[in-house]
Amino acid sequence: xxxxxxxxxxDVFGTVVDWRSSINRxxxxxxxxxxxxxxxxxxxxxxxxxxxxxxxxxxxxxxPWMNIDGLHRLILDQLLVKYKLTHISEGDKKHLNKAWHRxxxxxxxxxxxxxxxxxxxxxxLSNGNISLLxxxxxxxKLPWDCILSAELFGCYxxxxxxxxxxxxxxxxxxDRVMLVAAHKDDLDSAMKYGLKTAFIPRPHEYSEKTDITFxxxxxxxxxxxxxxxxxxxxx
Amino acid sequence: xxxxxxxxxxDVFGTVVDWRSSINRxxxxxxxxxxxxxxxxxxxxxxxxxxxxxxxxxxxxxxPWMNIDGLHRLILDQLLVKYKLTHISEGDKKHLNKAWHRxxxxxxxxxxxxxxxxxxxxxxLSNGNISLLxxxxxxxKLPWDCILSAELFGCYxxxxxxxxxxxxxxxxxxDRVMLVAAHKDDLDSAMKYGLKTAFIPRPHEYSEKTDITFxxxxxxxxxxxxxxxxxxxxx
Numbered sequence: 001x002x003x004x005x006x007x008x009x010x011d012v013f014g015t016v017v018d019w020r021s022s023i024n025r026x027x028x029x030x031x032x033x034x035x036x037x038x039x040x041x042x043x044x045x046x047x048x049x050x051x052x053x054x055x056x057x058x059x060x061x062x063x064p065w066m067n068i069d070g071l072h073r074l075i076l077d078q079l080l081v082k083y084k085l086t087h088i089s090e091g092d093k094k095h096l097n098k099a100w101h102r103x104x105x106x107x108x109x110x111x112x113x114x115x116x117x118x119x120x121x122x123x124x125l126s127n128g129n130i131s132l133l134x135x136x137x138x139x140x141k142l143p144w145d146c147i148l149s150a151e152l153f154g155c156y157x158x159x160x161x162x163x164x165x166x167x168x169x170x171x172x173x174x175d176r177v178m179l180v181a182a183h184k185d186d187l188d189s190a191m192k193y194g195l196k197t198a199f200i201p202r203p204h205e206y207s208e209k210t211d212i213t214f215x216x217x218x219x220x221x222x223x224x225x226x227x228x229x230x231x232x233x234x235x
Numbered sequence: 236x237x238x239x240x241x242x243x244x245x246d247v248f249g250t251v252v253d254w255r256s257s258i259n260r261x262x263x264x265x266x267x268x269x270x271x272x273x274x275x276x277x278x279x280x281x282x283x284x285x286x287x288x289x290x291x292x293x294x295x296x297x298x299p300w301m302n303i304d305g306l307h308r309l310i311l312d313q314l315l316v317k318y319k320l321t322h323i324s325e326g327d328k329k330h331l332n333k334a335w336h337r338x339x340x341x342x343x344x345x346x347x348x349x350x351x352x353x354x355x356x357x358x359x360l361s362n363g364n365i366s367l368l369x370x371x372x373x374x375x376k377l378p379w380d381c382i383l384s385a386e387l388f389g390c391y392x393x394x395x396x397x398x399x400x401x402x403x404x405x406x407x408x409x410d411r412v413m414l415v416a417a418h419k420d421d422l423d424s425a426m427k428y429g430l431k432t433a434f435i436p437r438p439h440e441y442s443e444k445t446d447i448t449f450x451x452x453x454x455x456x457x458x459x460x461x462x463x464x465x466x467x468x469x470x
Contacts, residue, residue: 123369130404131406137380138356138380152387169366169386171304
């Protein structure tokens with residue numbers, strides 16, 4: 001199977017980068033600067049939890065098309081009310097919203113991607129917008145061959161147009177493209193629309209317990225990008 | 236000025252890669268395999284010369300939207316008639332059409348881009364399609380941060396949507412984005428729509444003499460990407 005795959009497309013938030021620790025740190029820094037203390041971890045979880053419902057509102061047409069920077073800001077403004085932090089400056093709010101452009105990679109991400117890049121086209125297939133993904137790649141040194149985003153298709157994963165559009169832009173049949181993700185719903189959609197799949201559990205993405213069980217239905221299950229590289233090259 | 240520029244977007248065919256020598260070599264190889272001899276250079280020039288008229292037909296709506304692979308094939312099929320080479324196999328035709336995915340960089344391109352990447356976001360802004368640009372980057376080792384293409388906007392340069400769309404996807408004001416190109420018509424359009432401009436003459440792009448005069452109206456005029464890097468960092 002592995003010999004027919006030419007391109008690996010990666011989910012990003014949670015799969016390649018550790019949003020929770022990164023956002024915790026950014027809010028803590030802002031708290032230090034502005035003299036407030038809150039439960040950083042709860043704030044990060046709340047921000048992330050607002051993400052899917054916000055995309056669903058776009059999907060249902062309740063919100064016009066808006067990129068993730070826009071959706072993150074919408075959710076942030078609500079959280080600042082909840083946490084009684086609306087007094088922080090507009091500059092600080094903008095900086096905090098861009099924390100998602102500065103997320104840190106998991107320990108294996110850069111080394112794993114660098115190895116995978118030797119044998120495959122590696123790219124993003126993320127709901128994050130292009131500028132977010134480009135800035136993140138610069139700061140986290142992620143060596144993408146190409147940056148593909150839901151923004152290019154005007155719809156968010158799990159819309160089939162994102163998976164099919166990714167393969168189409170790469171000029172490849174869908175079964176020569178593999179989605180690599182830490183989230184089973186994303187992989188299940190990719191599989192449904194004809195892409196190959198690799199599951200990489202990220203047990204520390206959320207503070208609560210998450211489903212990290214390997215599943216036979218995926219083409220690959222690996223504990224890290226390095227493990228995925230070994231499995232791809234040895235099988 | 237240079238401190239306000241955050242991203243450099245590059246025209247590709249002729250500016251980053253030497254299409255003429257590369258296509259010459261590919262046709263010569265194919266001639267060797269199939270036992271024919273033609274004027275390689277004339278064939279390459281004819282193929283390239285068909286490119287703008289073909290894009291113009293798309294622009295005028297005479298052809299439906301078609302990516303550059305499609306337009307290259309359309310022109311190639313006409314040339315194969317002209318040069319009496321229609322008998323070569325479909326596999327050979329497909330391989331030849333993809334020669335544009337395998338173009339070789341100019342001598343300064345990889346080193347220059349690698350240096351520029353340390354200080355700026357570097358990306359393509361090409362009429363070539365995404366898969367062509369991704370495959371070319373892999374084979375020529377072009378270290379792009381992102382690959383932007385007319386294909387993403389459904390219209391070709393010099394349509395204003397390509398220049399403005401490039402800046403928008405990067406989340407940057409237009410005057411923080413600079414087009415780097417060997418072609419004055421491209422630069423003039425970029426300037427008209429608010430981008431900064433850098434002219435890099437490529438005197439060997441065409442076999443005939445081309446206009447390589449520096450122009451004050453451009454923000455930068457440089458003899459290579461390395462020269463551009465020096466000018467940007469020293470000014």
